Amino acid sequence: MAIVRKMLIQFMLTVVSIILISGLPVLFLTKSLPLYWGKVKEVGTSLLHPGHLEYIRYKHSRPLFPDFVDPYFYSLIILLTSFILAFFLAQLLAWLTMILPEQIRAAIKNLLTFLESLPDLLVFALVQIFIVFFYKQTNILLSDVASVGEQRIYVIPIMCMTILPLIYFYKMMVLLSEEESRKPYFEFSRAKGLRKIYVLLFHVTRNTHETLFHFSKTVLWFMISNLLLVEWIFNINGITYYLYSDFRPEIMAVVLIFIAFPFFVFFAFLEFLLSIRIRQEVGA
Secondary structure, eight states: OHHHHHHHHHHHHHHHHHHHHHTHHHHHHHOOHHHHHHHHHHHHHHHHOGGGOEEEETTEEEEHHHHTHHHHHHHHHHHHHHHHHHHHHHHHHHHHHHTSOHHHHHHHHHHHHHHTTSOHHHHHHHHHHHHHHHHHHHSOOOSOSSOOTTOOOOHHHHHHHHHHHHHHHHHHHHHHHHHHHTSHHHHHHHHTTOOHHHHIIIIIHHHHHHHHHHHHHHHHHHHHHHHHHHHHHTTOOSTTHHHHHOOOHHHHHHHHHHHHHHHHHHHHHHHHHHHHHHHHHHHO
């Protein structure tokens, strides 16, 4: 119960923070605290009556719900798929990298340091160029390079959203695995005759989970910021459309809360599982 209570308090604080942040444009424009607090109160009140919320589309007001639902789940599919792909591909690459000689690992880490410094927009442009080049060479269209009307595309936005998080996870996993491999238990396990790959899979990986759990939150917020760029570049009618088409505080608050909620639940569940495992290890 203590964990559930802690999670509920954290979520309530997250919602309050989003409401306070959504009113900041009014504060910056007017330099008036009374107007800012008035807008914050207005946003909070509007969230209690979501059925009355409206957004501007093509200079006309429309009810936010249920219009908001389909684009929301569309964006969520892109975001979740990219996150899961990036994590598991990075883990697979990290395992393969750790069985390579140290000199090759050093070269890979240097390459990753270079790749993670690439601007987001450059990566997105390169993906588009690759799709077009591949089509010209093979006459096979991997994905449309933009969404038109109600058409939905998945391959190219997921590719763009996966690449940089994959690099971040990959580098972090290699660094953490190297750190773990220098600890006494690693050499002790090897001395007992356990194969290196076995120790990596069942001991090193498990011991990196807690650090990766906290690191993944940073990666996720990076991906959410990139979602706005990806949906704008590829003309995707997703959740971030409501941010740049109607930048009113109440709309911004709804979008941010709906983005934060599923990932808050996801990470809360992972934290719960992690706490159970830690208690079991301490008890053992």
